Amino acid sequence: xxKEGSVGVVQTEYFTFAEPPDELVLESERTLGPITLxxxxxxxxxxxxxxxxxxxxxxxxxxxxxxxxxxxxxxGWWDVMIGPGKAFDxxxxxxICSNVIGGCKGSTGPSSENPRKxxxxxxxxxxITVADMVETQRHLLDHLGIEKLLCVTGGSMGGMQALQWxxxxxxxxxxxIPIATALKHSPQQIAFDEVVRQSIxxxxxxxxxxxxxxxxxxxxxxxxxxxxxxxxMSDQSMEEKFSRKLKNGHYSFEFGADFEVEGYxxxxxxxxxxxxxxxxxxxxxxxxxxxxxxxxxxxxxxxAIQTRFLVISFKSDWLYPSYQSQEIVRELKTKQADxxxxxxxxxxxxxxxxxEVEEQTVLIKHFxxxxxxxxxxxxxxxx
Amino acid sequence: MWQxxxxxxxxxLDHQIIYGIVEPEARVLxxxxxxxxxxxxxxxxxxxxxxxxxxxxxxxxxxxKKGLSVFHGDIEIGLAEYPDxxxxxxxxNQSLQEVRKIDWLIHEALRIGNRIIVGFPNFASIQARxxxxxxxxxxxxxxxxxxxxxxxxxxFLSISDFRDFCREKDLKVLEAHYLGRERAIxxxxxxxxxxxxxxxxK
Numbered sequence: 055x056x057k058e059g060s061v062g063v064v065q066t067e068y069f070t071f072a073e074p075p076d077e078l079v080l081e082s083e084r085t086l087g088p089i090t091l092x093x094x095x096x097x098x099x100x101x102x103x104x105x106x107x108x109x110x111x112x113x114x115x116x117x118x119x120x121x122x123x124x125x126x127x128x129x130g131w132w133d134v135m136i137g138p139g140k141a142f143d144x145x146x147x148x149x150i151c152s153n154v155i156g157g158c159k160g161s162t163g164p165s166s167e168n169p170r171k172x173x174x175x176x177x178x179x180x181x182i183t184v185a186d187m188v189e190t191q192r193h194l195l196d197h198l199g200i201e202k203l204l205c206v207t208g209g210s211m212g213g214m215q216a217l218q219w220x221x222x223x224x225x226x227x228x229x230x231i232p233i234a235t236a237l238k239h240s241p242q243q244i245a246f247d248e249v250v251r252q253s254i255x256x257x258x259x260x261x262x263x264x265x266x267x268x269x270x271x272x273x274x275x276x277x278x279x280x281x282x283x284x285x286x287m288s289d290q291s292m293e294e295k296f297s298r299k300l301k302n303g304h305y306s307f308e309f310g311a312d313f314e315v316e317g318y319x320x321x322x323x324x325x326x327x328x329x330x331x332x333x334x335x336x337x338x339x340x341x342x343x344x345x346x347x348x349x350x351x352x353x354x355x356x357x358a359i360q361t362r363f364l365v366i367s368f369k370s371d372w373l374y375p376s377y378q379s380q381e382i383v384r385e386l387k388t389k390q391a392d393x394x395x396x397x398x399x400x401x402x403x404x405x406x407x408x409x410e411v412e413e414q415t416v417l418i419k420h421f422x423x424x425x426x427x428x429x430x431x432x433x434x435x436x437x
Numbered sequence: 438m439w440q441x442x443x444x445x446x447x448x449x450l451d452h453q454i455i456y457g458i459v460e461p462e463a464r465v466l467x468x469x470x471x472x473x474x475x476x477x478x479x480x481x482x483x484x485x486x487x488x489x490x491x492x493x494x495x496x497x498x499x500x501x502k503k504g505l506s507v508f509h510g511d512i513e514i515g516l517a518e519y520p521d522x523x524x525x526x527x528x529x530n531q532s533l534q535e536v537r538k539i540d541w542l543i544h545e546a547l548r549i550g551n552r553i554i555v556g557f558p559n560f561a562s563i564q565a566r567x568x569x570x571x572x573x574x575x576x577x578x579x580x581x582x583x584x585x586x587x588x589x590x591x592x593f594l595s596i597s598d599f600r601d602f603c604r605e606k607d608l609k610v611l612e613a614h615y616l617g618r619e620r621a622i623x624x625x626x627x628x629x630x631x632x633x634x635x636x637x638x639k
Contacts, residue, residue: 380510383508384518385518387515387518388519388520390519390523393506394505394506394507394508395507395508395509395510396497396501396509397509397510413498416498417501420501421501423504
């Protein structure tokens with residue numbers, strides 16, 4: 055067994071490009087610039103630059119995937135998977151994670167200053183897509199001098215970015231690990247996102263997105279996040295975590311939070327409004343809803359695909375059910391791509407991609423090893 | 438899983454026979470690939486381009502540990518997407534007898550593969566016959582090791598049955614190999630062989 059550790063203290067870095075007049079042309083054909091991407095890297099890029107892995111985050115994630123900030127005790131969002139001896143072994147690989155555009159964690163988004171107006175963009179920020187997110191990451195990789203990624207990976211919206219990388223720049227991707235994700239958003243997923251957006255926009259504090267002088271539409275954003283958390287869990291995980299347990303042991307016969315599950319959701323909502331921008335939630339959910347690589351758009355017809363795939367889904371995930379991962383797999387079979395699919399048993403629901411460390415580690419570690427080294431060093435009996 | 442005797446080099450007898458059939462660099466799909474020992478052998482030693490389908494959770498992990506590309510799922514629902522003639526060989530080794538829609542599966546396998554390699558336990562081996570005839574019990578042999586209530590097998594066939602099937606369905610038998618406990622069987626295989634491996638073509 056490898057020793058597992060932390061990448062230690064890390065720092066966020068920033069890369070700015072698309073300065074006017076060379077603004078980035080978005081999928082909507084609108085332009086955006088300058089664009090700043092917040093990103094972090096872990097491990098060391100080898101001399102041939104063949105060991106780079108791009109980790110893409112989900113809806114509310116950020117560039118801080120692993121390690122700790124100076125003086126902080128909370129690790130990055132996928133610290134269980136990234137580090138020395140872990141699934142994405144930073145002793146072997148160079149891991150990059152960047153905050154998506156449209157976000158609010160250091161990359162350009164609706165809360166960033168609009169240089170034309172000298173105040174935050176608000177709804178003047180153009181609607182972005184997953185393809186636009188990938189386009190900005192491509193600029194970052196060019197800046198870092200990385201021609202080809204060993205792997206691009208992520209869960210949920212991160213998995214969409216991984217798939218979009220294959221569609222946009224398949225020749226620059228040796229392998230992709232899309233986890234708990236889909237080839238396209240289903241009507242049910244769009245419906246949840248629409249309820250989430252409506253709850254933000256129904257809050258009078260939202261002020262048509264121009265709220266930055268006044269403060270966030272906290273109530274709307276908190277409700278939006280509560281809806282999100284329900285969809286991230288499973289019936290079973292909620293039963294295990296909360297059952298019908300009462301906060302104070304008895305009914306209050308008022309509308310306070312009697313049940314622990316109510317308290318939990320309120321707590322998550324309140325916590326979220328302190329760390330996330332309401333407009334970013336609108337923009338990013340919209341980008342996910344527009345995502346659709348079905349109908350042969352993942353791998354264009356007649357194009358040989360060299361990218362290897364590891365597709366992972368979770369049995370209890372009802373937000374991104376296994377059938378959606380199987381749709382990805384069917385598409386890959388049609389194109390005769392080298393692919394592995396695994397449905398992991400888990401009761402955590404969609405959250406499983408952040409929590410089911412052991413099985414994911416086994417799969418990812420060996421998949422990456424094969425991608426990096428081929429069969430000759432694989433030792434099936436040594437594990 | 439049935440314990441097939443190992444040769445001195447540690448490779449199962451049936452795997453050795455299949456290894457001998459598959460040409461170098463062939464495209465191979467193994468339906469019910471288990472822990473991937475056969476595919477690993479073919480990938481490593483014959484540089485075959487291999488792919489497996491397996492339903493068992495822990496077997497899938499073993500395959501990935503070997504660096505193999507595998508799909509987690511049922512072999513009866515995972516074939517439709519493959520274009521015609523995607524593979525040189527489709528292998529159904531010790532998995533055929535666990536499948537209900539045999540006719541359909543073999544048809545599909547021969548659509549996506551040029552040839553198929555089918556390996557199955559012989560229900561009419563002398564050991565099985567003795568147990569049924571003299572002891573009046575459902576046969577338990579080294580190739581049919583399960584009790585009646587815990588067997589994964591749903592089809593019980595003999596070598597003669599399978600030959601009849603091939604004739605009826607117009608399948609061309611290119612090769613047939615018969616396996617005893619420790620070595621190949623040439624004399625009266627339907628009586629003496631515990632297992633058979635057929636190579637078929639449309």
